[in-house]
Amino acid sequence: MELIDLAATPEGRNDFVGFLENICSTMDLDYASYASANPVSGKVVAFTTYPDPWRDHYMQQNLHLSDPTLHTAARSIAPVDWGRLDESDAFNKVFNQASDFGLPSIGMTIPIRGPYGETGLFSVTSGASVRDWGLLKRKIIADLQLSAVYMHDRVMKSDRLLDILRHPALSAREKEILQWVAVGKSQQDVGDILSISPRTVEVHLRSTRHKLSVLTTPQAVGRAVSMGLIYPG
Amino acid sequence: MIVVVDAINKDKFTHILDDMYKLRARVFQDRMGWDVKVTNGREMDEFDELDPAYVISLDDDMNVIGCARLLQTTGPHMLSDVFFDILDGEPPLRSALIWESTRFCVDRDRLGKGVAKNSVSYATAELMVGIMEYARESGISDIITVIDPVMDRVMKRSDNAPYDYVGKTADMGKVKALAALVDCTDERINKVRAFAGIEGEIFLPEKAVAEAHQDKDLAMMETELKTYIEEQLTAATTERERSDAIALKEAIGEMLRTRRMSDA
Structure with a gap:
């Protein structure tokens, strides 16, 4: 397994690290990282906002080979609070060293599973007290889940081969709903037109946004139109 | 739960x-x-x-x-x-x-x-x-x-x-x-x-479930051991087999007592 730090490339710094920095500042987090293995080539891609000395140390010491926030967390379906991992020797090995670099050991990893069985790992840390962390976590966990999977899809799509594999497959209902939204109908209207609940409209739009790797419904409309999946409104 | x-x-x-x-x-x-x-x-x-x-x-x-x-x-x-x-x-x-x-x-x-x-x-x-x-x-x-x-x-x-x-x-x-x-x-x-x-x-707290199950396993093992010892005793035909079976019973009894004490 080879760890590639795309953050060192100008393009990586512009896109993904900026995205992570943005998440830290809007959600009141200290640091954020993302790592995944390319399901085809097996190469590991990682981005982080951690300070350079820790990043260098981490790579030189090959800590990614034993870091439980990567290996253990990947096997959960729910976000893994690092409190669940801190009894293991591997955790102590990594986090004793992290604390020498002045880094917090409170945090959580969100495991992302893609349609081809590939996993991405999105981690955030906080210097807050255990109590404040509990409160913060509750507040941001849904947004973090969405951000994590969004970043994962973007990283996967940055690979040309994977981009082709991940051609969005919208269901007839998803297209139908998005088409009504594109012509300016509200979620309530769409629900009334199709005789379904507004919540059904929302879960389908959420799925559509995920499949198109966008964060907002207007972006989804734009992308779907450009791909010829729906007609312009 | x-x-x-x-x-x-x-x-x-x-x-x-x-x-x-x-x-x-x-x-x-x-x-x-x-x-x-x-x-x-x-x-x-x-x-x-x-x-x-x-x-x-x-x-x-x-x-x-x-x-x-x-x-x-x-x-x-x-x-x-x-x-x-x-x-x-x-x-x-x-x-x-x-x-x-x-x-x-x-x-x-x-x-x-x-x-x-x-x-x-x-x-x-x-x-x-x-x-x-x-x-x-x-x-x-x-x-x-x-x-x-x-x-x-x-x-x-x-x-x-x-x-x-x-x-x-x-x-x-x-x-x-x-x-x-x-x-x-x-x-x-x-x-x-x-x-x-x-x-x-x-x-339920994870720890409580894990411990309860451990106790359950131990209790089951004890019962099985006791049955085995009784079988050995009943099956003993010679004096030698009988004394071995009694020795086994005492050794296992001692082992279980020691563990209960260390658990307490």
């Missing part, structure tokens, strides 16, 4: 998982007649290999009385990879905020009728609440659940009617299956809790 077992903590709960697979075999093959693969009295499929999370109900004696299996819809799951018929060939919903629930069941043989704490009705509601609360704590907004028409009626009766369905009701051999949507809002959770009279925390 509920415990969540996933790939991270499953080593502590091997017996619970084993009992769960056996319960699934009894329910899905024996009672419901689904076309599932049962090996050695245990029902397992390829989705159990994908590190799902299991929400498991336990009674006061730590017996498994119900279970359900959860997977992320962004990755491989049953609706995307197996239940094509339900979706009529359409691609499945995929979202970081939607989980899929499958293999929901409770143990009708162990549970009674009525609405008391050890009834089918209570255990079913508690398991539904367990799934929704675990999902809610993980930031999940909705669950898509693959169920049969009987379960659909049970959900409606438990004040947990799905807010919608995806695809159609499909014939799965002898049985029918459909995909229902439920949200994980406080409103829905409170309704199901009120319906069954579920109050307070339903999740």
